[in-house]
Amino acid sequence: MEPEYAIIGGGIVGLAIAWGLLKRGRRVIVIDGSDGSFRASRGNFGLVWVQSKGLNRPEYARWSQKSVALWRGFSDELQANTGQDLALQQNGGYWFFSSEQEMEATVEKYDALKARLGGNYPFDVLDRVQLRKEEPEIGRKIAGAILHHQDGHANPLKLLQALAQDVRRLGGRVLNGKTVQSVRQNGHFRIECEDGTVVEAAKTVLSAGLGAAHLGPQMGFKAPIRPQRGQVLITEKLPRIINRPSLVARQVAEGGVQIGATNEEVGFDDGVTTAGIAGLARAAIDAYPILGRAQLVRSWGALRILTPDGFPIYQQSDHMPGAFLVTCHSAVTLAAVHALLLPDWLEGTEKAPDLEVFSEARFGRA
Amino acid sequence: MKRDLAVRRLDEPGRPVVVRLDGRDLELCDGGNLAAELLAAGIEPFRRTPVSGAPRNPFCMMGACFDCLVEIDGVTRQACMTEVAAGMTISRPGAVSETKND
């Protein structure tokens, strides 16, 4: 029988959506790229994060919060089904500041957002002394931090593996090593790959990360996405130094400290630079001086998928009804809503979340 | 744990100097290859793996396998790429303590 959904792109976004659809009994096939493809799902920072998002777009803050609230249940279910420990920790996360003025400016923005969210934005402002109690290894250059209690982190690689396993267990078909060349609609969708593979399905979801820039226009989307590089470091395994994650550093369950990240507009270049990693090292040592003695084991560049305003795109194609575009740069945070709520939007049920604010209409007419 | 490793010196050992290993004094040959000298002194294991606590000793002796990692003056280093120097402080964080990290 023909699949009901063909999901183009088997990263965290595509697999989470596939998983959600499969749990509702839909027939799903996932078409995934090759070993060397750019894969933000393999290079990210693993944050399950609320703070600083949607400061001028409360809908995005709410969408992130919704996902964060559902993450524990989502993770528990994946863990029970696959035996993979996603190492979810939701004990809060920091934003560090090197001056009190900067911190005050951000607190103002958070207060404003909090009001628009009806008070649901639990954060504390920690001065130097209070921060040192929470993070004994914090450096003197850090003047203070905002601790947001809805922040956390997980193991994004385990998330990917658990999804890959469970999608198959639920009866999803996954084709690996494919490069989609064309998508046509004639009643149903006909997806042709470079190697001659043809997939036909009633509906299709484009969740191919940077691949959407090339495939999207074919399918009637604007897909105004661009790559932005983040260089990341990971150290040797260390005894526990860092209690809560921040964008500067987090300590993963296995013991290594992950340090991030740059924001560079360098096109499709996922390399690392001496200047980049040296700068990251300096920032990490400023935050946690004891890291000066830690050995760097690996560095990498990962390409974020960015829209002009940084918000996700959820759009059904006007030209090809039944084709959907899903793209974001916080796939780990949003994995829970992508798995649990987005299928309602795809199916058009009455429980469908209102995602109009994330449609392509905001980019104006082509 | 000290073991009589079947290692035999072909030359006269060099000038002995005192280093600290896990808080105790140990005599090793000055300027010698640290991994070789520790092997000759019967020191084993060099470390325990972070994943399962399995014992490890040097494997390749040329800086490629990283099984000879020890902490020298607070920094993780490959013993096979290090020379013995008087007063160096060596510790084997995994090997000596039984408690795993975190």
Added chain:
Amino acid sequence: MIEADLVVIGAGPAGMSAARQAVEAGLSVVLLDEQKRAGGQIYRNVAHVSPARADILGPDVARGGQLVAAIQHPRITHIAGASVWQIEGGTRVAYCVNGVAAVASGKRLLIATGAIERPMPVPGWTLPGVMNAGAAQILVKQSGMVLENAVLAGCGPLLYLVAAQMCRAGSPPLALVETQSTADLLSALRHWPGALRGWRHLVKGLGLLAEIRKAGVKRYSGASAIAVDGADHAEAIRFTVRGRQHCLSCETVLLHHGVVPNTQTARSIGVPHEWQARQRAFVPTRDEWGRTPQNGVFIAGDGAGIGGALAAELAGAISALQIAGDLDALTPAQRDAAARPLRRALRGELALRPFLDRAYPPYQGALSPADETVVCRCEEVTAGEIRKFAKLGCLGPNQAKAFGRQGMGPCQGRYCGLTVTELLAAENGQSPDVTGYYRIRPPIKPVTLGELASMPATGWQPNGKQENDREN
């Protein structure tokens, strides 16, 4: 920052020879050497070898001494103890000496980082007491120490060389457990023309075998199902020969089944590699001068393809001649005239390889280890787990790495990369070329964050750019 015409990474025969040839053509050279003394692996510590130890090591070592002497030259800056961790823009090399980060920049770069032993995963190979055969040799060369009562297992000329050296040192191995069969040797005979051309090496090899026989070392051949037993240390080695199981009590096991190019540095800058079926390894893409597709980057020596010390020396010189030509220190005619005898000699040196590669193929049991065998030593991932990742859609090692962490440890895949590629290739029914290899990233060797931070600032600052800060 140190600048020179040519930056060479590696002070083994290829690197030393290239450096000398380059200065003879009038160029300046920076020679970055991670060891404290020049010589690489094969000529480890050669300048400080006592006569007694030279007897044990054999006459070939003398050649190394000459090369080391030859790099004492005013235009060669030999930086010892230099751990290279990143290369940028093709020829700008970041390294660390004594905890201080520095940069060496050249118009050309020669990567001469040589070979490593092919990983030989067998059950129990991670136990203390199990080492590479090359490690035993390094102990002799560098530290004047010999391992007693060892069992050597695997195949290849290095196994015989190490065994013979141990005999000369008065500590003959307990046994040689060899994995090649008579059929392998017979099959190799079809390469007899090359074998004859390399007769000097053959004669040396036969000499080694005679020494080993004279010392009464027990030899087994055609061995399979090799495993090392022991709780916290090697206690015995088990193997099967002609259907019969053997078990030898021993506390030291030395493994070896060939050497392969060490591709870390070349891969880290994106030099493409091809699978070479005869050597059963990846080799970098390069032309007959050692020039790679990466701008300004050359590779010579065992790192470009296994050929041995003398071949490496010749290849290093040939690359240096082309580099001198690139930089207009030699005319094409001068370059070709100098290269001609070197190429002839190189062909002679490489003539024996097809015979050797066929006579001593890698041990199949280690190319396709049993499920419970640890394949990634750093993260303790087994062959069985890797086979499972293939079933989860992992066509290549980078997807598999994301699932199992193999290749993420400190050795960054040096001792599991080839095994993982072969396992995935076999499970997916694809060639190793199609399957690919780990993506190698800096640091090529570990560097502390403090050492990294000590790099001179070049203008980039992480300014606390926030997620979605363009929203504001």
